[in-house]
Amino acid sequence: MSTPTTKVAYFCMEYGLDDKLKTYAGGLGILAGDYMKGAKDHNFPIVGIGLKWKQGYTDQYIDSEGKPYDSYKNQNYDFLEDTGVTVSVKIRQRDVKIKVWKCEAFGNAPLYLLDTDLPENEDAWITGQLYGWFGEERIAQEMVLGIGGVRALRALNIDVDLYHFNEGHALFAGFELIREKRDNGHDYGKAFAESREEIVFTTHTPVIQGNESHPIDRLMYMGANLGQTVEQLVDMGGAPFNMTVGALRLSKKSNAVAQLHGETAQEMWNHVEGRSEIVPITNAIHKPTWVDSAMTDAAEGKGDIWESHIKNKRALVEFVKERTGAELNENVLTLGFSRRAVAYKRANLLFRDPEVIDPLLRDGKLQIVYSGKAHPLDDGGKQLIAEIVGFSKKYPNAVVYVPNYDMATGSALTRGSDVWLNNPRRPKEASGTSGMKAAINGVLNCSTLDGWWPEACNHGVNGWQFGDGFVGKTEAEHDKHDGDALYKVLLDEVIPTYYDNREKWVEMMKQSILDCKDQFAVKRMLEEYYELLYV
């Protein structure tokens, strides 16, 4: 494509930049970090806006009873440059000063981080913990990101053609665009319509509870409305005010994050009158961050695939030993499973039938490495982790739980596992970029047909699917169907191929890499943003 000129300001609550910096919680932040890195590598005229989280997201470890607990620590931001710019936003009738820092690491695509941790602020805590709170605190954070973000761009004299909200958290930036136009004399209708022309939106989770909403009176009390009336807010986001619904109405175009998610999102938001069109643009990854180039080279004939993979597998064995003390066996088929601990992802599906799984784990046919945090306030998710920790005690060195899932863990696991297991209850998984990391590292995906996988899966050729896209009427029915299908594919295909047909296995690894390395690289995603969303 020709060099794009549309200048985009990208807003996101979290950015996965580096494994030492807890400015991300999960997939949303990893996507945003990879997007910025891609913008730098491929010279797209983009600036990022985020928050400078003092503590960021939780470190999560396991206590002596096998239960997860949370721990926060201050982050190190020595690498940031002080822009000298400060803006302010009135939150709950109080002026909050916001300092603007610049992250130079992205060269032509700088990332600006906003910070309220200043001595003059009574509300210094706003940029304290990422997703640490709901309610008023969350609204305050989103006001800093959205309203503070637009004011920072103005103060920095950065011209912007389009505002891209990655998730609904940034919606108040749209409120600020409306306010600016009204202050310039436009009536509300015209200000709304013109702001809409400058905004695009990415919607993520198809899980209804993941789409944040706030009582209207709370938005008014916080001062987030910026002069809009209760009726105007209700017309935009409903009551309670749903941030996703608001963003769908206050954007000229939206995107879903995989082809299947496009269909799911259309259906899910069909009832929203006046919403923007939702086009599917499948997520992708920044290969230099996640992929061992020896693997892509080997798939193209420059090197030995299996040898390079075994190096990565040994590195994983080392990593697991360092973090947990457990000793994996490099000759045993190794499944990797790491993702947020939440019910629909079914971390425990593999253990459904002890009669099937017990001998596989005891006889050294299979070993599995788990990782993943639960949201600090999600007791159900923490219970799931405790269950997996229980299995790791029952099957020492065959089932391992690595605490405190982070980018380093994600990287080690998506390079060094043999198989990437993914079994969400379709169609709840929006995309699932960890499977892309695995695929391009020659780690074979074994997954239900959810998120990105239906776009890449060539069963028995570059990985495996199980469940055939089944959607159960009840969760119990769904789990029984997929659980049986998982055992079948493991016993009939995955395990025999691994132990009895290494040649085919290596051929599948190669196919996985070749099929995915361009299709799921961030360059393709950025080009599609410019061709389908930023127009």
Ligand SMILES: *Cc1c(COP(=O)(O)O)cnc(C)c1O
């Ligand atoms: C890649 C990655 C994610 C996102 O992957 P999903 O497949 O969406 O779970 C989340 N967290 C970390 C640490 C990652 O490396």
